[in-house]
Amino acid sequence: MTRVVFVLLPEVHLLDLAGPAQVFSTAAAFGPSYTLDYVAEREQVRSAQGLPLAARTDWPALGRDDLVVVPGWRAPALRGGVRLSPATADRLRAHHAAGGTVASVCAGAEALGQAGLLDGRRCTTHHQLQDELAARHPRATVVRDVLFTTDDRVVTSAGIASGIDLALHLLAARHGPSLAARVAREMVIYARRNGNEAQASVMLRHRSHVDDTVHRVQDLIEARYAEPLPLARLAAHAGVSARTLTRQFTRATGGLTPLRYQQALRLERAEHLLGHGATVESAAREVGFEDARMLRRLRSRPPAQHPANDHGTAPDRHEKTQASYF
Known part of the structure; x- marks a missing residue:
């Protein structure tokens, strides 16, 4: 069983969260065992779209095969926005240090930056936030015009719907391209990628x-x-x-x-x-x-x-x- 833990921060965008969650929950119907958990620093988090979301405040035990995802939030700018608590930042760092994968969608890259996980690595975020992310984390290499990047088990995606592409990439890497294609068709979406390894992906290049x-x-x-x-x-x-x-x-x-x-x-x-x-x-x-x-x-x-x-x-x-x- 693989756990996917979504870290919910204030003003989380629903599609940043729901897209990857749908991918992994759909994959579970085809064989791989995925359990989804939602954690936050408070028991209830208000989404950017106004829908309140319930979450647990205690983290489940994680292994190196588990995945932690930080969806993005409403962020006209990163400065003055969401700040991770030291405990949450420690959790992100500890999971990666133990061999686990940490991912982000859209502004969620800022949370990985606050945890020090972008230093010396390639990353991306929403096109409107790329300049600011680069300025705030000068030791990171912000890659533009891609849907996602992967670098040493730190995976970042551009924005909103690109979280689906990120999740499909992770499925293909773990279980093969056929499963990713089945999940994409079940969700009635194109299986596409546009970044790093994804640009060379045979399956996704010819599945649209x-x-x-x-x-x-x-x-x-x-x-x-x-x-x-x-x-x-x-x-x-x-x-x-x-x-x-x-x-x-x-x-x-x-x-x-x-x-x-x-x-x-x-x-x-x-x-x-x-x-x-x-x-x-x-x-x-x-x-x-x-x-x-x-x-x-x-x-x-x-x-x-x-x-x-x-x-x-x-x-x-x-x-x-x-x-x-x-």
Whole structure:
């Protein structure tokens, strides 16, 4: 069981809170065990929209796999606004020091800054507050024009609805992209990201469409990307012909065939493994390549030619010879 603790501060924005809470509660319906807790320095907190919220004043016991989220609050400016109590700041620091993840939405980044968690790290916040956040916390690097940033288990998001993107990112990192996509569709939203690792996310880059047939096939590829997946099997899974699937898939994903989509997922996972010390050979085997040659070939392509970005429709030689083994 994973706990997600939301720290409610005065004038908390409802969507900053409700968006991530909905993501994690929806994820729990698909298998992962999430328990949501709401803590505050008082038993009742008034939201920015006027709705009073009840919270507990004692914190539950937390482990390193648990998550603490600070939603934002009404903040025309950060100066003169919400101040953390020393006890709450200590809680945030202690959870991070113990190996846990701490996240914020919108003005919640200011709370992380008050706790000293932004020093030496990348962060972001609502575009109207970025200049002030940078001035108030000069040891932080405020990143602009992104939905969220991640840096050493400190995750910050831009504002309001971007908390949903942040939560989907955390789900994908912990449980894989397929679960994040299922949750996004259940919530009837686009699964999108736009920051740091998210900019390179294969799944979220090619999930912003409304073709349910293609979504079902993407679910299968994402769940079994390391296995051979013949086109006929994918088409049968979708209940359409192979020709129809290829046409719909290419149109929905901006030019990718199912094979190139699977290759892109494999490459992304392999890069993650390599970044954590794996050899090229072991990473290739882990993601489903028979040997390291294909992985080396894909990695050697310029970024514009990587499978995740290649919008050409003509298959290369390898794709022609391997087309029956998606």
